[in-house]
Amino acid sequence: MQKISDSTNTANAAGEFTEGNPAAGAAATLIKASWLNTIQRELCGLVLGAGISLNATDDAQVLKAVKALQFGMGSTTGGTVVTDAEVLTSTSIVRVGPTWVGSPYTGPNSVNQGSLFHRSAFDGTSYQVQMFQSMTADVISFRRKTNGTWQDPVFAWHTGNLGQATTNVAGIVPIATTAQVDAGTNAGAAVTPLTLAGRLAAVLVGATTGVAGLIKLATGAMVDAGTDNNSVVTPLTLAGRLGAVLVGATTETAGLIKLATRAMVDAGTDNNSVVTPLTLAGRLGAVLVGATTEVAGFIKLATQAMVDTGADNNSAVTPMTLKKRLADLWVSASTSVSGVLKLSTQAQVDAGTDSSTAVTPQTLSTRLGTLIVSATTTASGILKLATQVMVNAGTDNNSAVTPLTLANKLAAVVVGATESVAGVIRVATSDIMAAGTDNSAAVTVSKLRLGFAFLTATNGFIAFPGWLGGFVMQWGTNSHTVNGTQTVSLPMAFPRGVFGAFGGTVAAVAPQGTGFGATFTTVSTYSAAGYNVFWLALGY
Known part of the structure; x- marks a missing residue:
């Protein structure tokens, strides 16, 4: 960029334009081509630099260039x-x-x-x-x-970037059916509280003395009391209990005690020793029999394989084998494995992004309560079904009509039309029109005109509808310039048959000509030269 003083010495001291002063001998500032070209190059460079092509008819290009360069508006290069x-x-x-x-x-x-x-x-x-x-x-x-x-x-999430949910990507996921939950093989559907409850009810039951299942851990107080038969002892609570009770045994205090001999066990009179498994087995072998479902007695411990199979009814499950079995059953649920889940909080249900917790009926109800509203004429929502009485009355605008109630309503109001009762009536076919015997079908404008045609010309015709027999009458005039027969085409071809043709001279003279024959498509006349013969042809 340059000032005017860079190209002329007629500028003022500030390098700006002056109008001059003739009285003082000061000339006005001269405008040189070099300065004008500089200004032009600067302005063109501004426009081109913004990615805008020069246009001699557009006086706003500098403003557009400034906007494009400063704000990105109007730019073809992205700003x-x-x-x-x-x-x-x-x-x-x-x-x-x-x-x-x-x-x-x-x-x-x-x-x-x-x-x-x-x-x-x-x-x-x-x-x-x-x-x-x-x-x-x-x-x-x-x-x-x-x-x-x-x-x-x-x-901003939208249909362009929100797809099917996977184990790695959040997205849309369908609800699994009961069959899919039971099968446990579908990794693309979500389990609901209802289907999960049904599945768990089938595989996880409460433990009893005869059935393996779920059981809670006993507290220290429960172990100390020794009265609860519905919980299991852990090593920690067992150690605490034993530490309190294992002291030297006396007749007043439970504690440590020496082993009894077999003779002591058999005699059953010693109160200061304990029975060992061996001496007990010898004694019990004499007095106790094997346990059955009806008789108390001896029973062996089940192996892990027996517990896993669940088919042996003659052995007892230990805490260790039970724990192993439950560990195999109680796994964390995933999209591909059935198992246990913690319950979702209301915030997790509302967010809809957590796939490792289970929705309860209450949190689902609260969530649906914010999404599903009653339908109106302006908003989509849910509606109850209208009763037959409501459909018949036709005054309720807050319920939905079913095909059955609509059919019943229509059956009551829409009846077949007769000569004395307004109602619905079928449209007559062409065959019904032709037969002319059906009184229970309506004739349309198109069917009423079926086959009717009328040509109003010198050589013309009138054709009646098929249901009136399809009679066709045609007429015309033949000009004879020489003596003899003249054959011309009919205005229309007879569709089915020809009756014949007749005619005569068009003049107040003795007949000089006549019409004497017709085919499906032509008519023939005979006359002396110089006369016109008017003819009529009849057919159907």
Whole structure:
């Protein structure tokens, strides 16, 4: 850029234009081509630099270039390229590349390429808004600066980027049927509380003395009391209990005691020794028999294989084998494995992003209560079914008509038409029209005219409908310039048959001509030269 003083010495001291002063001998500023070309190059460079082609008929191109370069508006190149979105202060539309500060994606990423809209909400830079749209993926994100701090970006989810849910990607997932839950092989559907309850009820039952199942852990107090038969002892609670009770045994205090001999066991008179399994077995072998479902007695411990199979009824389950069996059954549920789940909180149900917890009827009801509303004429929702009485009355606008209630209503009001009762009536076919005997079908305008035609010309015809016999009468005039027979085409071909033709001379003289024959498509007349013969042809 240059001032006018760079190309002429007629500018003032500030290098600006002057109108001169003839009285003082000062000349006005001369405008040189070099200065004008400089101004032209500067302005053209501004327009071209904004990606706009020069147009001699557009006087607003400099303004468009300034807007495009400053704000990105009107640019064909995407606007100014920035690498740091957090230093923007003016409202503008700019272009960003694979890596830029403030991007929702860290590091170089092709998804980062696109357009960024920046707007300052108030004076200063403490409150600002930015929207980013990727040019390589269906991604739109928003973020805002509040009190000088940029918040995390928020993504807009839509049909372009929200697909089927998988074990790695959040998305849409169908509800599994009871059969799918029971089969346990579908990894693309969600289990509901109802289907989960049905499945668990079939495999997880409460433990009893005869059935393996679920059982709670006994507390220390329960172990000490020794009265609860519906919980299991852990090593810790057992150790605590034994530590309190294992002292030297006396007749008043339970504790440690010596082993009894076999003779002592058999005699049954010693009260200061304990029976060992061997001496007890010898004694019991004499007095106790094997246990059955009807008789108390001896029973062996079940092996792990027996517990896993669940078919042996002659052995006892130990805590260890039971624990192993339950560990095989009680696994955490996943999309591919049935198991146990913790219950979802209401916040998790509302968010709809957690796939490792189970929805309860209450949290589902609360969620549905915010989504499913009653239908109106302006809003989609749910409706109850109308009763037959409501459909017949026709005054209720808050319930839905079913095919059955509609059919019953129509059956009561829509009856067949007769000569004395208004109602519905079928349309007569062409065959019914032709027969002329059916009194229970209606004739349409098209059927009423069926086959009727009328040509009003010198050579013309009239054809009656098929249901009136299809009679056709044609007429015309033949000009004879020489003596003899003349054959011409009929205005229309007879559809089915010909009766014949007749005619005579068109003049107040003795007959000079006559019509004497007709085919499906022609008529023939005879006359002396110089006369016209009018003819009529009849057929059907």
